[in-house]
Amino acid sequence: MAGPIRHLSTYHHESTPAASTLINEINVQLALFRDLLIHIGQPHDSPELRERVRRLRRTCVEATKQTSQLVLPTCKKSSGEVCAEQPQLVLLYFMSNLLLRELAKCHRLVQLVPMDMSSYYENRAGPSNFGNVISQILLCKQITPDFNQEELCSIAKDTQEITRIVTDIQEFLPQHETLSHLESNIALKGDEVNGLWRNKRRGSLYKGMGVLCCMSRPNYL
Numbered sequence: 001m002a003g004p005i006r007h008l009s010t011y012h013h014e015s016t017p018a019a020s021t022l023i024n025e026i027n028v029q030l031a032l033f034r035d036l037l038i039h040i041g042q043p044h045d046s047p048e049l050r051e052r053v054r055r056l057r058r059t060c061v062e063a064t065k066q067t068s069q070l071v072l073p074t075c076k077k078s079s080g081e082v083c084a085e086q087p088q089l090v091l092l093y094f095m096s097n098l099l100l101r102e103l104a105k106c107h108r109l110v111q112l113v114p115m116d117m118s119s120y121y122e123n124r125a126g127p128s129n130f131g132n133v134i135s136q137i138l139l140c141k142q143i144t145p146d147f148n149q150e151e152l153c154s155i156a157k158d159t160q161e162i163t164r165i166v167t168d169i170q171e172f173l174p175q176h177e178t179l180s181h182l183e184s185n186i187a188l189k190g191d192e193v194n195g196l197w198r199n200k201r202r203g204s205l206y207k208g209m210g211v212l213c214c215m216s217r218p219n220y221l
Contacts, residue, residue, distance in 0.1 A: 019088040022067040026095050029060045041113040047120035061158045067092055068165045075172040093169045100162050107155045117147035
C-alpha cells in the first residue's frame with residue numbers, strides 16, 4: 001500500500017517552494033495516486049481507501065496548480081528569450097498529462113465501482129458538507145451526502161482545471177522546427193547516398209559480370 005500523503009501545508013515553512021521541489025512532489029504523489037487506483041474494486045477496496053484516493057487526488061491537483069503559477073508567469077515575461085524555467089515547464093507539461101490520464105481512470109472507476117460511504121461519514125463531515133447543511137436548513141430534513149456523485153463532479157472539475165493548465169503550457173513549450181528540418185534533410189541525404197551506393201555497387205557488379213562473360217565466352221573459331 002502507498003505511503004503517507006504529504007500535503008502542501010508541509011511547505012508553509014518555506015517562503016516560496018522551488019518549482020523543481022514541487023515537480024518532484026507531484027511525481028511522488030502521482031505515483032501514489034496511481035498505486036491506490038489499482039486497489040479500487042479489489043479485495044483491499046474500502047471507504048477508507050476511497051477517502052485516501054480523494055485526498056491524494058486533490059493534493060496532486062493543487063500541487064500542479066501551484067507549480068503552474070510559479071513557472072508560467074516567468075515564461076510569459078521572457079517573451080522571445082529562452083525562459084530559465086523552461087525545463088521545469090516541460091516536466092510540468094508531461095506530469096499534467098499523466099495526471100489527466102489518472103483522473104480519467106479515477107472517474108471511470110468511481111462510476112463503475114461505487115462505494116457506500118454512509119458508515120464512513122456517519123460521524124464526520126463529507127467531502128463538501130456545506131451544501132448539504134444549507135439544503136437541510138432550507139428543506140428541514142436530513143440529507144445524506146452522495147459521495148460517489150460528489151466525487152464524479154469533483155474529478156470533472158479537476159480535469160477541466162488541469163486541461164486548462166496543459167493548454168496554457170503548450171504555448172510556451174520549446175519548438176523543434178529547426179531540428180525536424182535538419183532531420184528531414186539528413187533523411188533525404190541518406191536516401192541519396194544510399195541510392196548512389198546502390199548504383200555504384202550495381203555498376204561494379206555488372207562490370208565484373210561483363211568481364212566474367214568475356215572470359216567465359218566460348219571460342220567458336
